[in-house]
Amino acid sequence: MDTKLIIDTDPGIDDAFAIALAALSAEVDLIGVTTVFGNVPLASTTVNARRLLQLCGRPDVPVAAGAERPLVHPQPFTAAYVHGSDGLSGKSGTLPEPTRELEPVDAVSLLVQLLEAADEPVTIAPIGPLTNIALLLAAHPHVRSKIGRIVIMGGGVTFGNTTPVAEFNIWSDPEAARRVLVEETVPCVLVPVDLTHRCAVDADWIAKLSATGPIGATLVGLTGSYQKHYPKALGRQAMVLHDTVAVAEAMSQGILRTETFPIDVDCGLGPSRGQTLVDRRPATAHEESPEVRSPGTVEVAVDTDLDGLRGFVLDGLSGSRR
Ligand code: RIB
Ligand code: CA
Numbered sequence: 001m002d003t004k005l006i007i008d009t010d011p012g013i014d015d016a017f018a019i020a021l022a023a024l025s026a027e028v029d030l031i032g033v034t035t036v037f038g039n040v041p042l043a044s045t046t047v048n049a050r051r052l053l054q055l056c057g058r059p060d061v062p063v064a065a066g067a068e069r070p071l072v073h074p075q076p077f078t079a080a081y082v083h084g085s086d087g088l089s090g091k092s093g094t095l096p097e098p099t100r101e102l103e104p105v106d107a108v109s110l111l112v113q114l115l116e117a118a119d120e121p122v123t124i125a126p127i128g129p130l131t132n133i134a135l136l137l138a139a140h141p142h143v144r145s146k147i148g149r150i151v152i153m154g155g156g157v158t159f160g161n162t163t164p165v166a167e168f169n170i171w172s173d174p175e176a177a178r179r180v181l182v183e184e185t186v187p188c189v190l191v192p193v194d195l196t197h198r199c200a201v202d203a204d205w206i207a208k209l210s211a212t213g214p215i216g217a218t219l220v221g222l223t224g225s226y227q228k229h230y231p232k233a234l235g236r237q238a239m240v241l242h243d244t245v246a247v248a249e250a251m252s253q254g255i256l257r258t259e260t261f262p263i264d265v266d267c268g269l270g271p272s273r274g275q276t277l278v279d280r281r282p283a284t285a286h287e288e289s290p291e292v293r294s295p296g297t298v299e300v301a302v303d304t305d306l307d308g309l310r311g312f313v314l315d316g317l318s319g320s321r322r
Contacts, residue, residue: 010040
């Protein structure tokens with residue numbers, strides 16, 4: 001049976017590729033998309049998600065808007081400098097207008113409806129700040145049993161991208177991230193920038209995608225801001241489609257190699273706010289003093305067949321797995 005999948009997203013250029021990857025693949029049943037503030041404000045992420053589903057011929061997928069700001073402290077800035085002011089390099093308006101209305105309920109309500117109706121465990125792939133997911137689990141604990149696993153693009157084990165130690169999705173709402181990653185028991189897979197950066201795609205991959213057909217060409221046409229930013233961030237002509245790595249794992253369990261680690265999230269207001277503290281010390285070294293171990297436990301994606309992953313994403317975006 002195809003995996004039932006809900007994507008929670010802040011499109012965002014790499015989100016666009018990740019949404020298309022799921023929307024164009026017959027091997028996954030994309031049952032809903034919920035939106036959240038993040039790369040750009042909620043109004044933009046929401047219309048972008050709806051337009052991208054229309055581009056992929058998927059007006060059947062319901063979209064509901066969620067949190068427009070973090071749980072506690074306001075987000076200091078967006079990632080418009082990476083994704084463009086509209087979230088899609090200024091090209092959102094060139095996408096097809098959605099024929100399906102935005103759902104009349106909020107994101108958390110749609111998540112509850114879809115989970116309650118599901119006849120098998122649902123995978124949730126949050127690829128933006130975790131505010132909606134924290135609210136869902138806090139307000140509706142009964143749905144925990146309907147969630148198979150949560151596959152999150154976020155965090156950094158050895159570095160950050162928004163600060164030296166914090167990755168953007170976690171940094172945007174650390175309190176929400178800590179609730180999900182540390183205080184909850186739903187199985188979580190964390191896909192950090194340490195791995196997504198290694199999955200960067202180059203000009204040859206981008207050219208191949210563009211040649212696959214109109215959807216691939218349109219997606220590449222959305223990457224202008226990304227192609228300006230990432231050569232500076234990486235020091236080479238490439239770009240990082242972070243969210244596609246997480247959604248690939250959500251679609252094809254095991255495409256990423258994971259290891260289980262204790263974890264904590266820095267919710268302080270200092271320079272390390274939003275840092276994911278992945279405890280890679282040997283577990284046996286601290287059996288007598290569990291209090292010095294990080295309180296949560298997650299699977300962290302640590303490796304993959306890089307070319308195999310890039311090929312999976314390219315094939316999926318080409319529509320060859322419809
Ligand atoms: O740090 C990368 C993450 O932040 C990706 O999800 C990107 O879309 C941004 O939201
Ligand atoms: Ca994102």
